[in-house]
Amino acid sequence: MVDTERPEPLSGSGDPPRDLLLDVKDLSVEFDTGHGPLRAVDGISLQIRTGERLGIVGESGSGKSVAARAVMGLLPRTARTTGQIDFAGTELLGLDPNQRRTLLGADVSMVFQDPMTALNPVVRVGRQISEGLRFHGSNDRQAVREATLEMMRRVGIPDAEARLRAYPFEMSGGMRQRICIAAALICGPRLLIADEPTTALDVTIQRQILDVLTDMGRGGMSMLLITHNLGVAASRTDRVAVMYSGRVVETAPTADLFRTPRHPYTVGLMRSMPRLADAPHTRLVAIPGRQVRSAGPTQGCRFADRCASAQPKCLRIEPDLTTDDSSPDHAYACFFPRGTAHGEAALASNRAAGTTAAGLSVPEEEVSS
């Protein structure tokens, strides 16, 4: 077995960058459930700069949506949220929902996975798109109509004039999602939070919708894109945060993350991702086990029981995010990161033993990335 000194955690790494738009620090969200409290998000920190697209990836249940909803103030009453959420210099936690809505106002919008539940089935789509404008005080009917038509055209809705008076059920899934995006963008938000915006759509339409979002982002809008599709994260974001069991376990500029994934969980996610180009030749490898959620502080690394590199230390101490000399921008919460000498040694020793410190048998095909 291999052991190393505990790496230095990332501490207050100087002043925040001047163009920082969203600065989330040590955010935790806990729900009261019938089985006791459940900590869905556990002390995560995220930053988004003006014009930046941050992707959050991770398996189902890792806390991606809850984190995004915490920023928007869209969590149910059963949620207890702690930490700091600074948007453009204003602290959002502690504000009541109405204050937060007024404050965020037109500046932050959200697009959800399922356009049909996001839209009101009995209200014409033109009215739904323009609601934000009216909510924020635009009374000039002609101007609102013109702005709505313009936004419909920008998101690629053909024959906008005729569709103004359509109902959601008269449109395809792709068109409905364009309506949602138009509604989210009509007030010119500085930050768009898109939670699996294309998951419910077929592949061709997915690409079109992502193109619309990418085009909109060119105007300097920042985006938080939640997806479990690593291909989408790879092609549509500038930075990625990988979440596991309520924690951010790795974050890096997108190209960096895909070139040199450090956390064994990130490596596992990438190996379980189908790539069309080599689909017939590549064996997809599922990550063994499943993530477990906890009510409170846990001991050791949460991924240890699924990790082929796990060492005794991983069962005792929870690793903090840390960086190494190769990239100050690439942080990972792992004592034995892939692609480093001691990480590869840990994996090799487990392979030789056929098992890990957590008792996971290391399969033959488990090789270093």
Ligand SMILES: Nc1ncnc2c1ncn2[C@@H]1O[C@H](COP(=O)(O)OP(=O)(O)OP(=O)(O)O)[C@@H](O)[C@H]1O
């Ligand atoms: N209102 C709630 N009450 C209790 N638990 C909740 C609530 N909302 C979410 N959770 C739990 O919080 C955890 C994180 O959920 P979340 O929806 O953020 O995951 P996710 O990573 O977005 O997954 P997915 O990709 O499936 O949307 C899950 O265990 C989920 O069951």
